[in-house]
Amino acid sequence: MLSNALYFWIALAGLGGGFLAGFLGIGGGIIYILILPVALEHTGVPPSELAQYIIANSIFGTAAAALFGSIALIRNKDFYWQDVVLVGVSAIATSYLLLFTFVNTPLYSKQFFDASVIIFLSLILLMTFLWSKTKVLFNQPVRNTNIWYVISGGISGAVSVLSGLGGGTITVPLLRSGLHMDIKQAKSISLGVIFIMSTAITIFNMIDQPKDLLEIGRVGYIVFPVSVPLSLGVLVGSPLGVWIANKISSRIISYIFVGFLILVILRKAIELITSA
Numbered sequence: 001m002l003s004n005a006l007y008f009w010i011a012l013a014g015l016g017g018g019f020l021a022g023f024l025g026i027g028g029g030i031i032y033i034l035i036l037p038v039a040l041e042h043t044g045v046p047p048s049e050l051a052q053y054i055i056a057n058s059i060f061g062t063a064a065a066a067l068f069g070s071i072a073l074i075r076n077k078d079f080y081w082q083d084v085v086l087v088g089v090s091a092i093a094t095s096y097l098l099l100f101t102f103v104n105t106p107l108y109s110k111q112f113f114d115a116s117v118i119i120f121l122s123l124i125l126l127m128t129f130l131w132s133k134t135k136v137l138f139n140q141p142v143r144n145t146n147i148w149y150v151i152s153g154g155i156s157g158a159v160s161v162l163s164g165l166g167g168g169t170i171t172v173p174l175l176r177s178g179l180h181m182d183i184k185q186a187k188s189i190s191l192g193v194i195f196i197m198s199t200a201i202t203i204f205n206m207i208d209q210p211k212d213l214l215e216i217g218r219v220g221y222i223v224f225p226v227s228v229p230l231s232l233g234v235l236v237g238s239p240l241g242v243w244i245a246n247k248i249s250s251r252i253i254s255y256i257f258v259g260f261l262i263l264v265i266l267r268k269a270i271e272l273i274t275s276a
Contacts, residue, residue, distance in 0.1 A: 003042075006038070006039060006042060007229050009035055009038075009039075010035060010039050010226060010229045010230050010233075011229045011230070011232055011233045012233060013031050013032060013034070013035040013036075013230060013233065014032075014061060014064075014065075014229065014230040014231055014232060014233025014234050014237065015233035015234070015236060015237040016031045016233070016237060017029070017030075017031040017032050017061055017062070017065050017230070017233070017234065017237065018064075018065045018068065018069070018233055018234030018235070018236065018237025018238035018240075018241065019237035019238065019240055019241040019244075020065075020237075020241060020260065022065075022068075022069040022072060022191075022237070022238040022239060022240065022241025022242035022243075022244075022245065023241030023242070023244055023245045023253070023256070029058045029059065029061070029062045029160075029163075029164050029165040029166035029168075029169075030165055030166075030169060030260055030261075030264050032057070032058040032061050032062065032164065032230065033054060033058050033117065033163070033164050033165065033264070033268075034264065034267055035230075036053075036054045036057055036058055036164075036226065036230075037050065037054055037110075037271075039226045040053045040054060040057065040223065040226060043214060043216050043223055043225060043226060044214050044215070044216065045214065045223070046212050047110060048106070048109075048211070048212070049210050049211060049212060050110045051103075051108055051109060051110045051112065051113035052103065052104050052108065052210065052221055053210075053221055053223065054110075054113065054164055055103065055113070055161065055162075055163070055164035055221075056164075056201075056202070056205040056220070056221035056222055057221070057222060057223055057226055057227045057230070058164035058165075058166070059160065059161075059164055059166065059198045059201045059202055059205070060198075060202050060205075060222050060227040060230070060231070061227060061230040061231055061234065062164075062165075062166035062194060062198045063194075063195060063198035063199045063201075063202050064230075064231035064234045065166075065194075065231075065234045065237070065238050066166070066168075066191050066192070066194040066195035066198060066238075067195050067199075067238075068234055068235060068238035068239055069191045069195075069238040069239070069241065069242055070191050070192050070195050071239075072238065072239045072242040072243070073188050073191060073192075073242060076242070076246070078184075078188050079188060079192060080185070080188060080189050080192070081192075083149060083189045083192075084189055084192030084193055084196065085196070086146060086149045086150065086153070087149045087150075087152055087153035087156065087171070087189065087193045088153060088192070088193045088196035088197055089153065089196075090149070090150045090151075090152075090153025090154045090157065091153040091154065091156045091157035091160070091167060091193055091196070091197040092157060092196065092197055092200045092201075093154070093157065094153070094154040094155075094156075094157030094158050095157035095158070095160055095161045095197060095200070095201050095204075096157075096200070096201075096204060098157070098158055098161045098162065099161045099201065099204055099205070099208075100204070100208070103161050103162060104205075104208050104221070106211075110275065111272060111275060113162075113163070113164075114268045114271050114272040114275070115272060116162045116163050117163045117164075117165070117264065117265075117268045118265055118268050118269055118272065120159050120162070120163050120165070120169070120170065121165075121169065121261050121264055121265045121268075122265060124169050124170055124173055124261060125258065125261045125262065125265070127173040127174075127177060129258075140180075141178070141179050141180045142178045142179060145179060148174075148178045148179060151174075151178075152170075152171055152174040152175060152178065153171075153193065153197075155170055155174060156168075156170055156171045156174070156193060156197065157197060160194075160197060160198070160201065161201060166194045166197075166198055167190075167193065167194055167197060167198075168190045168191065168193075168194050169261070171186070171189070171190040171193055171194070172186045172187060172190050172257070175189060175190070183253055183254055183257075184245070184246075184253075187245070187253075202222065205220050205221040205222055206219045206220040206221075206222055207220060208220050208221060
């Protein structure tokens, strides 16, 4: 059973994740994966399947965060429907293949999960740094925008199911580096893609069945005593993030984005070292 204090921290993580989804377009998973290991262990999730539960419930919260963030963008007439659908379909296809052939299998351990998060975020941090300093990734924008959208979606789907980050942490840098897109437009497209992809992955995770069945309210890998309070915090956090993002410059948003990448890399590195 979860204590009232833990419910509070889960809801607070949802609030923070929702804010980041609206503010940075990264879906909130960068916050969720910090609190979910503790919460899920208290519900009785075995270590052998902890990584799968973390990813599934993080993506559930990410879908909620992206939904409310996207609604706010639609109301502000700052949503790019065609771009979102093209990137999103590619992301769903990749995430489906990886989820059922690798992630939701005994091959994918908690240590593998932590290492994946560190590797992905380190690469994203490097991409963001190179883009901001030298634009060395692509001197000119990619000519075929649609092909780059498909590539970006495929990479985003892979990152999402392997790390539980929602894919926004990689979608934003890919759109900026490949298409020289302004971060606010990239953030808007990313948020829509995250909602489509995360909703699909959540459905996949509800259909799939864990090896060890928990005696607690759940469907598949989605544990409702954890995922519901996580999502409730999103109701306030996500629209607030969108509102504040529209008030400040793209440069400041970029700095904050980098700061959260570094925070999670350090946290996951500590977890990986202590579990070795």
